[in-house]
Amino acid sequence: MKVAMLGWEFPPFISGGLGIHCYELTRRLAEDGVEVDFYMPHMSSLQGQGRVAVHHGHLNVKEIEADPAIEPYGGESRYDANFNAAVGLYNRRLVAAFDSPGADVLHCHDWITVPAALELKRRTGLPLVFTVHSTEYDRSGGFWPQGWIEDIERRGVQGADRLIAVSRYTKDLIVRLYGADPERVFPVHNGIDADRFPGGDGRDYDTERGTVLFLSRLTPQKCPLQFLQAAKRVLEVRPETRFVVAGKGEMLPQCIDYAFRAGIEDNVRFTGFVPEDELPGFYSDNELYVLPSFSEPFGISVLEAMATGLPTIVSRTSGVGEALQHVLKAEYWDTDEMADQIIALLASPELRAEMGRNGAREAKRFTWSTTSRRTIEVYQGIVSRPRLQPMLLA
Amino acid sequence: MKTTRTNEDKDMDDSRSENGVPRIVENSTQTDRSTSDKAGLVSKPARASMRPLVPSVDHAAKNGGGLPMVRLKRRKAGESEPGGTDVCFYFQVHQPMRIRRLQAFRRPERYDYWDAAKDREILDRASRKCYLPANRLILDLIEQTEGSFRVAYSLSGVFLDQIERHRPDVLESFQALARTGHVEFLAETYYHSLCGLWDDPTEHKEQIEAHRKTIRRLFGQTPTVFRNTELIYDDRIAATARDLGFDAIITEGTEKILGDRSPNRVYRPVGMSGPKVLLKNYRLSDDIAFRFSTPGWNEAPLTADKYAHWLSTTPGDTINLFMDYETFGEHQWPETGIFEFLRHLPNEAARYPHLRFALPSEVAADHGPVDELHVPHAISWADTERDVxxxxxxxxxxxxxxxxxxxxxxxxxxxxxxxxxxxxxxxxxxxxxxxxxxxxxxxxxxxxxxxxxxxxxxxxxxxxxxxxxxxxxxxxxxxxxxxxxxxxxxxxxxxx
Structure with missing residues (x-):
């Protein structure tokens, strides 16, 4: 089987779960004998690292020259005019450069690749799988979702032959928001590379580290202000607690400002962006991890934290929470509940140990092999169908 | 009508203090609790802010809301012949008071830890689905069989508190069963507590005594058979049962303590002449309580005639069928046929003359212990391990x-x-x-x-x-x- 995959982030240029997913998925697909052509924008921040293809022998990476403005999550504002234009350019060039003879299926990831995917489906007659890693609803955190992006997502949901959602939570969302046919939507969870996040069994829970970790992009979706509000509540009862906010994003100035206005600046440390290779050590230096997202389609970082043995609090509106027993859950807006759960974890080594050890075992059950296997099942469901007559290129 | 108050009457009244809290630690010399008037009668507690957790029941008006003494009737002549097999049903009835979502920075008023709404909702649901219909069915069966069909219950004190307060109709339905004289009530710890596992038996004994008195007050019967919380049992708990004068104690018939021996016999604790130990036959009990409607079970559907046949071919002196009462209507929904099963069981069992229903005290009285049990590590009827x-x-x-x-x-x-x-x-x-x-x-x-x-x-x-x-x-x-x-x-x- 051969897959023509349309993406836009890939190691070493990762900003979120999408790139990790594509990398781990394609690795496993290759191990299972599936050939992959992977289309992505050529990132200008290469800085002499060579083409992305150099890093990966297991698939054919085809980089499309693109405007630097397409860099994912770059820049001050979420979507400025330059970004929109760059997305359009990428899609047009992708269609023009498309060259994957023998491909059995098209597979696109998130809205940025949808226009090209739909056009290529029309031209080649190949069946299309659309993986929804996140929606505009999630990313906007409830603040002014962009209508034109929602339109693209809706067209992708309606036009694809099969949809993969990274959780049942996300499946319900696209059925509700975009009228997806539930029969055609397959929830497939992300996984983690457990080897990269060792820990759990050997961790010493009796020694108090006393720090509460927020590690995410600082955007409305991830609710960093709610984290800080919970922090303030915790400090009323446990004034010695320390909070770490790790990550970068547009809300950093707002978060720092809040810390000062709330009088908690001495107890909150802003570390900035944490590189991939420093993550595992970072987790183990903290006492617990909190992800209070407004809406989290999956939440790979939760599994990473748990795999290292870190007790974790996650919002109820998260994909990963649906499959986890050994976490604590709270509504993203219920900062009192979050605070109480933090206080309880800080006060009890027994609770930390129990949640931490069981959670580590549970997190390691999410594997990329399972993700890949389920994805192949989705491909097999449509690849056998007879192809439409390909239309001649205009 | 009695002209003199006996100790028994006084004890019945005293089992509840004035504010309704079960009187377990009674000490009339405690200075901070009440003031005595000249007659030495205890008046209202001095601490005005004390709000009773259990509203007082007007004992004087309702004779304690309880029953006069009811004598347990023996089964019919001819049903105690040697060589037969007893079938001993015991049903456990319990509802805890559940802790509500308590947050560290919102200290509760007084001792307001409880989720009253949830407890009430669950009690009402269990009453509707189980207690009322099952009690009515069993009452019918006792009347139809003229007491040949007979069963035992243990009702935790925490459960009794709740039905006294919220569901007097459920209490009355248990009292109707008591009045037949063919239903036995066991003793347990009042609060369904694990204090039997503490080194010091004081608390354990106090709770058992308080429960025994409450059963006497409400059902007119003084329990002679004891079951510890969740059938938790070890040698020390057996000794406590002996010290409190019980004739028998019941527990789980696990291979851990039996080895090759059969649970269908009566035993005694190691090194003691009493109490007698009755062991649950967990296979036959769990066939009803758990497997009854399990899809894929190769014996489903379990009909009364099939089950009676199993009983008839089971060797031993007694088959002890101990289970949670909520089996009937809650764990096993009515659609499974669980009520029909129970309804037909006495008739089906009657086909086998050597089978007869028995109360735990009858099993203990009619059979000598065949061996002793040494249980240094506590067992129970919970989970697959049947330990604590x-x-x-x-x-x-x-x-x-x-x-x-x-x-x-x-x-x-x-x-x-x-x-x-x-x-x-x-x-x-x-x-x-x-x-x-x-x-x-x-x-x-x-x-x-x-x-x-x-x-x-x-x-x-x-x-x-x-x-x-x-x-x-x-x-x-x-x-x-x-x-x-x-x-x-x-x-x-x-x-x-």
């Missing part, structure tokens, strides 16, 4: 268990009945059960029973309640006026 791991397998559970145990001296020293009542309600085994983090099948059952999202929330609520109780009890002990005397409070009045 359901409540004490992880560190969270151990922490809460030890803390409550360690609070005993402080709570007793504080001398406040409301505090005592709250401490004892926190001893109910369910709280620890909800904190279990076992994997696979057993945990599924724990989750089914748990009102919480996760065992971690259960633990957080439990810990916050214990923290609060601990702080309040320390406060009470510290604020007692120093009268120069540092003697410990006098020992509680014996309730025997």
């Amino acid at each position: 791991s359901a409540w004490l397998h992880n560190k969270m559970q151990h922490m809460c268990f030890e803390r409550l145990k360690a609070l005993a001296p402080t709570v007793r020293a504080a001398g406040d009945p409301e505090l005592m009542h709250a401490w004892r309600l926190l001893q109910t085994s369910d709280h620890l059960y909800y904190c279990s983090t076992k994997s696979l099948d057993d945990q599924d059952i724990h989750n089914y029973f748990s009102p919480y999202d996760s065992p971690y929330i259960a633990f957080i609520n439990y810990t916050n309640a214990i923290d609060d109780l601990e702080a309040k009890s320390r406060g009470l002990v510290e604020e007692r006026p120093s009268d120069g005397s540092h003697d410990p409070p006098p020992a509680p009045m014996s309730m025997a």
Whole structure:
């Protein structure tokens, strides 16, 4: 089987779960004998690292020259005019450069690749799988979702032959928001590379580290202000607690400002962006991890934290929470509940140990092999169908 | 009509204090609780703010809401012939008071730890689906068979509190069963507590005594057979049952203590001549309680005639069928046919002349012990291990268990009945059960029973309640006026 995959982030240029997913998925697909052509924008921040293809022998990476403005999550504002234009350019060039003879299926990831995917489906007659890693609803955190992006997502949901959602939570969302046919939507969870996040069994829970970790992009979706509000509540009862906010994003100035206005600046440390290779050590230096997202389609970082043995609090509106027993859950807006759960974890080594050890075992059950296997099942469901007559290129 | 008050009458009235709190630690010399008038009668407690957790029942008007003494009727002549096999049903009835979501920075008023709405909802549902229809069915069966069909119950004190307060109709339906004379009531710890596992048996004995008195008051019967919480049993618990004068104690018939021996015999504890030990036949009990409607079970559907046939071919002196009463209508829904099964069972069993239904006290009276049981490590009827791991397998559970145990001296020293009542309600085994983090099948059952999202929330609520109780009890002990005397409070009045 051969897959023509349309993406836009890939190691070493990762900003979120999408790139990790594509990398781990394609690795496993290759191990299972599936050939992959992977289309992505050529990132200008290469800085002499060579083409992305150099890093990966297991698939054919085809980089499309693109405007630097397409860099994912770059820049001050979420979507400025330059970004929109760059997305359009990428899609047009992708269609023009498309060259994957023998491909059995098209597979696109998130809205940025949808226009090209739909056009290529029309031209080649190949069946299309659309993986929804996140929606505009999630990313906007409830603040002014962009209508034109929602339109693209809706067209992708309606036009694809099969949809993969990274959780049942996300499946319900696209059925509700975009009228997806539930029969055609397959929830497939992300996984983690457990080897990269060792820990759990050997961790010493009796020694108090006393720090509460927020590690995410600082955007409305991830609710960093709610984290800080919970922090303030915790400090009323446990004034010695320390909070770490790790990550970068547009809300950093707002978060720092809040810390000062709330009088908690001495107890909150802003570390900035944490590189991939420093993550595992970072987790183990903290006492617990909190992800209070407004809406989290999956939440790979939760599994990473748990795999290292870190007790974790996650919002109820998260994909990963649906499959986890050994976490604590709270509504993203219920900062009192979050605070109480933090206080309880800080006060009890027994609770930390129990949640931490069981959670580590549970997190390691999410594997990329399972993700890949389920994805192949989705491909097999449509690849056998007879192809439409390909239309001649205009 | 009695012209003189006997000790028995006085004990019946005294089993509840004025504010309705079960009087377990009674000490009329405690100075901070009440003032005596000239006649020496105890008047309202001095602490005006004390709000009774259990509203007082107007005992004088309703004769304690209880029954006059009811003599247990023996079964019909001819049914105690040697060579037959007893079929002994015992049903457990319990509802805990569940801890509500308690947050650390919102200290509860007084001892308001409880989720009253949830408890009420569950009680009403269980009453509708189980207690009322099952009681009515069993009453019918007893009347139709003229007492050949006979069963035993154990009703926890925490459950009795709730039905006295909220469901007098359910209480009346159990009293109707008691009035037949063909239903036996067992004794257990009042608060369905795990204190039987404490080293010091004082608390255990006090709770059993309080429960025994309550059964006497409500059902006119003094229990002679004891079941410990969740059938938890070891040699020490057997000794406590002996010390309290019970004729028999029941527990789980696990291979751990039996080896090759049959559970269908009567035993005695090692090194003691009594009490007799009756063991649950867990295969036949669980066929009804768990497997009855399990899809894929190769014996489904389990009909009364099939089951009666199994009973008839089971060798031994007695087949002890011990289960949770909620089997009938709650765990096994009516659609499974569980009520029809029970309805037809007496008739089907009657086809086999050597089978006869029996009460636990009858089984104990009619059969000598065939061997002794040495149980150094506690067993129970819970989970696949049938030990105490359901409540004490992880560190969270151990922490809460030890803390409550360690609070005993402080709570007793504080001398406040409301505090005592709250401490004892926190001893109910369910709280620890909800904190279990076992994997696979057993945990599924724990989750089914748990009102919480996760065992971690259960633990957080439990810990916050214990923290609060601990702080309040320390406060009470510290604020007692120093009268120069540092003697410990006098020992509680014996309730025997």
